[in-house]
Amino acid sequence: MQQSTLRSVSTSTRLDPPSHQTKLIDTVHGRILCIADVRGRLSSLNDLAREANAKAIIHTGDFGFFEATSIERIKDRILRHLTTYSPLIPSAQRQYLLAPENPIRQALSIFMLSEFPLLLSGQIKLQVPVFTVAGACEDVLLLEKLRTGTYNIENLHLIDGVTTHCLHIGRIKLRLLGLGGAFVTHKLFDSGEGTTFAGGNGTMWITALQIGELIDTAQRVFDPAETRLLVTHTSPGREGILASLALALKADLTLSAGLHFRYTSSWNEFSVQCDYDALRSKLRNGRDAFYQKWDSVKSQVDAVLDDRQRVLIDKALAAVDRIPHAIGQPALGGGPPGTEDAAWKNCWNWNLCDAEYGSMVLDIKEGRVSTELKSQGTSRHPLPLPIIYLRPLGFDYAYRCTETPATQPTPT
Known part of the structure; x- marks a missing residue:
């Protein structure tokens, strides 16, 4: 473990400059399938x-990034899990395949796990x-081949620590910031077989x-006119470090x-925590x-950090250390009394069900972000439950795109 930890720090690299791609999807109205x-x-x-009439898709992981040589690795x-x-x-x-007496590795083909080879060869083309x-x-x-450009697939875009995209859609600038992979505390300093990924x-x-x-990356591209969407595989609702990252x-x-x-x-911290101190407790944990x-x-x-990596580790430590002060109590060192962080009520979170069971659409028009949730649900009966659609009033971010922004409203 010690050797793996040292390797993770010494070989992790950063492509510079990072990719800050901007894509004009639709200036008036657009729908994003999540x-x-x-x-x-x-x-x-x-x-x-096509069913969702979507201009783009945002996917939150377990995409199926496998090719023929992946099976041997x-x-x-994990192979049994993927097969299941x-x-x-x-x-x-x-x-x-899952029967104990059958040699699953010899019987399994890559096309039982993923159609990515068809995407790579051009037999499948992404329309959005x-x-x-x-x-x-x-x-x-x-993933390393995609990051370095060895593999290049039209309309397929990674979101990671150094690659961010800004979508101009429905009169807002939607900044996509993302971090993929599972959250495993004991692997935070281990890159495994990866170099830029872990x-x-x-x-x-x-x-x-x-x-x-x-x-x-987020600090380099920060623009107060943008609406920032953090995309992760693991839920910030479950992991205090990812909540601190948000x-x-x-x-x-x-x-x-x-x-x-x-x-x-669909939730925000105010709706699921008993009080503000409960949020602070999650961050402290x-x-x-x-x-x-x-x-x-x-x-x-x-002992092995270079100057660039030391800066990055310090940024991660600063984020983890940032615990909002208790409301009304003076800050350490005699600072002003603490007030609630705006994210306590204004940052909204969605944790998606598997694509097999449903999806969500961000419907963006005139600066307002609305959602449609589609889920099959669960039942004790063999027939599936009816699909459920929910469409709230949405979140209004149009004020950010004006030259004289109004007071920020509380999202409805």
Whole structure:
């Protein structure tokens, strides 16, 4: 573990300058389809976009980044997991593959796990731009090829610590900031087989360097006229460090997956925490877990950090350390009394269900972001429940695009 930790810091690199691509989707009105865990069934993306009348797709991980050589790099436990949940394998064939007496590795073909080779060869073409972070189960070496440009697929765009996109749509500038992979505390300082990403054996995870990279990228492109959407695979609702990251990025909205519910959940901290101190407690718990790991590897990490990496680690530490002061209590050092962070009520979060069960659409028009949630739900009966559509009034960000912005309204 010690050697792996040292390697993770010494080999993680940053492409400079980062990609800050801007795409004009539609100036008046546009719809963005948000989905999770398509799990290699990439031929469905065009159908889903067409059904939703979407101009673009945002995907929150477990995209199906595998190719023929990936199978030999995936360990048996992950291979069985992928086989269990692949939408590309019929039920009868799945039972045969998962039987203990059958050699799953020899019987499995790449097209049972992912249609990515068809996307790579051009047999499948994406009809709308697709923006995605990495998931918990992906081939890290394939992601490296996409990052470096070895593989280039039309309309497929990664969102990661150094690559961000700004979509001009419906009179707002929607800035996509993202961090893919699972959140595993004991792997925060281990890049595994990756160099710019972190992962191995068919899995991917978040590192402290990636957190620092994303904060650095967000600071470089910060524009108060933009609406910032943080896209992660792991939910900030579950992980205090990712909630701290959302605060550091000044995120207005977050989009995540990884919980595999049958319904998309929609919430803000004010709606799920009993009081402001409960939010502060979640952030403190995340900080404590981070430092428990950091304190055990700090001396080894410090010994191999270059100047650039030290800056990134410091940015990650600053984000983790940023705990809002209690309301009404003076800050440390005699500062002014604490007031509630705007994100307490104004940052909205969505955790998507798997693509198999539903999706969400961001409907953006005249500066207002509305949502449509579509979920099949769950039932004890064999027939699926009716699909449920929810359409709230939405969030009005049009004021940010005016020369004399009005007072920021509380989202409805």
